[in-house]
Amino acid sequence: MSAVGTAPAAGPLGLGALQLRLPTTRLQWLGLAAGLGLGATGAELAWHHPLSGALALAAWGACVLLAALLWVKTPLLVFAPLPLIGLAPWSGWITFEELDLLVTACGCGGYLAYALQLNARDRAPAWRHGLVYSPAVVLLILALALSAAWSVKRGFADAGGFQFGWFHGYHEPMNAVRNAKAIFLVLALLPLWTAAAAARPRGFSRGLLLGLVLALAGGCAAALWERMAYTGLLDFSTDYRTTALFWEMHVGGAALDGFLVMTLPFALLALLRTRSPWRFGIGLAVALLAAYAVLTTFSRGVYLALPLALLPMVLLADAQRRRVAASGPESSGLDSTLGAVDAPLPRLAKLGALAMAGAFALAAVLVFGGGGYRGLMALLFVMLVLLAMPASLWLPGFSQRLTALLMGGVLALLLGGASWALSMAVPKAAYVLNFIALLCCAGLRLRDAPGRSRPVYVLLVTTAWFWLLSTMVIVADYWGGTTGRWTAFAAGLALAGVFAAMLLEQRLWPLQGASNTGVAGWRKRALLVAGLLLVMAVVALAGGGGYLRDRLASWKEDGQTRLTHWHDGLHLLHGAEQWLLGKGSGRFVASNFYEGPTEAQVGDYRLRTDEGEAFLALTGGRHMLGRGEQFRVSQRIAVPAPGPVTLRLTSRTASDANLILQICEKNLIYPDHCHGTEQTLKPLRDASAPADSPGRWVTQQFDLGTVPALGGDWWAPRFVTFSMALNTRGARVDVSRIAIHDSQGRALLVNGDFNREMAHWFFSSDRHHMPWHMKNAALHVLFEQGLVGVALLGAAFVLVLARLSFGRGRDHPLAPAFVAALIGFATVGSFDSLLDAPRIGFLFFALLMLGLGLRALPGEGVARVA
Structure with a gap:
């Protein structure tokens, strides 16, 4: 390499x-x-x-x-x-x-x-190469590639032998290529990346980071569009999980989840280290957009993965800063064009930051529970003023600060009592008083005199902030009554205690010091404000979104379902050879269909020919069929003109079958505003034909009803999709030709005679997802590549984490993000296959392979690549 x-x-x-x-x-x-x-x-x-x-x-x-x-x-x-x-x-x-x-x-x-x-x-000289692979690592990579290649060979054999096809489905031989190709695509580029990292190591790292951040921005923009178009931005109660433009989720899966946890750490690391104001603003916008996308996945795996991944990232980044600080400014050797490294935060300041974060999180839960969104907004004002506290508050001596704290508390109690009485007497006064208190705090902040010790100023600031805190309680009381009053009062006590401790012990204040003043100080405050908004969003989503509560409440049942599914999936491996080498790439769906329980016998399609004419053989699943469990073959169409829509169908069937024909607004797996018909197709046979013969071809015309204006708004367009599905268990319908015309006579379907095979046709299973995935990345590898594949991939994974946390690559600027991304992948991969989505597999193997060779340049420290 x-x-x-x-x-x-x-x-x-x-x-x-x-x-x-x-x-x-x-x-x-x-x-x-x-x-x-x-x-x-x-x-x-x-x-x-x-x-x-x-x-x-x-x-x-x-x-x-x-x-x-x-x-x-x-x-x-x-x-x-x-x-x-x-x-x-x-x-x-x-x-x-x-x-x-x-x-x-x-x-x-x-x-x-x-x-x-x-x-x-x-x-570049060898000591400046950004990617270096030892002989042992090269052998490990080659072994991984050989294992994947062998699984493709076994997949072909299990599917009945190799047969090339441009449009094979999940049951056919080419699915082995689809499932295994990700690692080979990465290996095709790895020597080129190694050469690039040798020629310009920092340029290569910048390109890598920028590519991942832009990918996150693009994916989250697609998620934002989807929510605007199909649910509304603030609808957290509808049973709709974001899929963005990841088509791999057409039969369920967690492609978007895996993408988010592998790209978000890089965006956060870039945000923490950039010094350019405009880059910081863009990075902050991307981070907030990503947070929204994360919340709308409603994925418990993502909610668990991000804390588990980001905590090691923060610790590793802090350890990098400490090593640079310990080496001294003369030996840090940083690229002067990238700026100096911030000094690590003292331990007491870290304790203060944790106390502040914990108090706010507790306060947000309490206030929202009793005071609703208005109380939560008032709490945000309290925290914004707290984060904007001037450094001059700590210039007076301890006794002066203590006096100001006590007197400020008493004065605020008097103001709070008068405000509460006024709010009881005058409607809406609670909101006006909260706004006046906020203006007083803002005016005092503008009157700050940096570097001057002014005990009276400390008293005024303390009084105003405590008064603002009391008006937050009043707002919650006005909105939520007795419950709002006492929950907000408890939250106010927690925040008041934290502020008092920080005012008396300045080492607890996380924004104290020269590195937290000026542009750098406001930059850190902006990050903290973004964190506050994220906490508020989580609290509001958990408290106000019924769908998320249902998801969280059902974790035990879903966990048991997955355990049963894993148990049944492993029973599909027969004999020592399959356990050692796997059943073959891409063979889980077919094996589960033929050997699994009835619930795994989902519908399917095949492209067949009859006297030289192509036709689609569509079958229905044998499990319990419902609106979301049907197997659908669909095509995205142009928006039909409002009015009646007609469909012409040439088909045959061997037995009675109910065929659903619909036009819906649909991104991937959640149809909405559907218009169509359900027709019972009956076999037409000659008198001498056997009873189980497919019958003769019959051409029929159906009315799909009067379709209104579809397609959504111009700023949030919706895709329009035609689909057909069988609503009869185990039934089969052959479709030779299908055509749809809208009220203006326009043909809406392309390749309706299937002479171009399955071009333009797609399939989905909207809500019946278990039969399509192993639902665990490690077990997915075990099924396809056996214990050998699991051992090789596990060794590579552990090696990457070790070398980027403790080894030669630990001081590379991107090492903390690599570790966080891989930990996030492993966490989400504990609940979903992930690797059966080629784009997610490509991203994972790219990070894995790069991590095996990534190293910091001598003297680089944590030079920024943002």
Whole structure:
């Protein structure tokens, strides 16, 4: 995995402003071969894209050119669009997808630029290489790749032998490729990334970080659109879990969950370390947007994963700062263009920060429970004023501060009592008094005289803040009555106690010191305010969102369901060979269908031919069928014109079958505003035909009803989808042709005769998800690759965590985020397979492989890459 940089070469080829040189080293010739091989593969895939081969090829070529120009930063090009490039609901592709096109384009352009020495630069010395793989690690990576390749071979064998297909489903041989390809896509780019990290280690790290942050921003923007379009931003009670644009969740799964926990740590680390005001503002917006996306997943796994992942990240980042501080400014060796490292927070200040956070969290729960949203808003004002306290409060001596605290408390009690009486006498006075107290606090903050000791000023500030605290209790009392009064009073006592302790012992104040003044101080305060908003959102969501309460209350039942599912899934492995080497990549769904319980016999589809004509064989599941449990074959269509919609269907069936035909507004798995019909199809046979024969083809026309204006608003458009599903257990209907016309006579379906196989057609199981996944990442690997695969992957995972926490890579700027991302993946992966979603698997294996070689440059410390 070692990389050799470009060397001087004779015979440059002039192409305008570009200077290309023929390869001069063995690795450059290998890079040329890799680039040409990836180019041929990518061009072939692009040309066969179901939507438009010409457009796909043009877009692929543009990516090749961009990757050639920015070959050092190909991680940026690969990761940034990752959550937005899944077009399967439009194209019908699941084995191959846009991820494959992107990787082959970046690999082709990057390797050709490296081999032909485009933008050539001198090779960095070995001690400046950002990615270094030891021989043992190289062997481990090769063993992982061999295990995955062997599982593909076994998957083909279990499926009846290799058979190529562009549109294979989960039961067919090419599903083995879909499930295993993620690691090979990463390995295709890893030598290029190693060369890039050798040529420009910091540029490579910046590209990696920026790519992951942009990916998070794109994924969260898609989640924001989905909530605006389908539920409303503040609707936390509807049974709707965000899926964004991760088509892999069409049969359930946790693709969005895994994506969030692996990218959010990098955005938070960048936010904590950037010094640019505009970057900080953008980073803060991305972090808040990500927090919203996390909350709307309603995923208990994500809620558990983030604390477990972010706590080690904070500790590792703090340990990095301490090592740099201990080395002294002369030996830190930081890149001067990236700024100095903040001094680590003293222990008492950390204790004070924890006390403040705990008091606010407790207060938020108490106030919201009795005082509702208005009480919670008043509490936010209290905390904002507290965080804006000037450093001059601690300039007077201890006795002066104690006197100001006691007198301020007494004066605030008098003001609070008068305010309470006024609020009882005058309607809405509670809100006015709270606003006046807030204005007094703001005015006093503006009258601060930095560096001057003014005991009277301390008294006034303390009195005003305590009065604001009392008006918060009054607001809660006015809104919630007796319950609101006493819960808010308890919350106020907790906050008053914390502030009193911090005023008397200045070492407890987390924003005290030179590093917390000026721009740096307001930057930290902005982070704390963002944290307050997040805590408030969590409290409001848990207290006001019925769906989340139901999710949290059902954890025991869901846990038992998963244990049973894992037990049944492992019983599908037969014999020592399958336990050792696995049953094969992509074989869980088919094995579960044929050998599992009745609930696992979900519906399916196959593309067949009859006298040279293609048709779709659609079958219904044998489990209990309901509105969300039906297996649907669908196509995203243009928004139909309002009015009557007609459907023409050519089909046959061997027995009576109820076929549901619907047009709905639907992103992925939650249909809404559906209009359609349910028809009972009966077999039509000749008198001499056997009773179990499929019957003759019958053409019928149905009315789907009068469809109103669909598609949502222009600023939050909704996708419109046509779907067909069987509502009869175990039934089969063959569909030869299907066409839909709206009130203006426009044809809404493409490839309705299936002569282009399953192009434009997609499938989903909206709520019956267990049969499609092992629901545990480790058990998923065990099923597909056996104990050997689990041991190899587990060894690589532990090795990465060890070397980035305690080993050679621990001082790399991104090491804490890598550790947090992998811990988050493992936590969410305890409850879902994750690796059966190629984009999530690609992101995981990229972080894993990079983590195995990542190391800090000598003297780098924690130089920022943000």
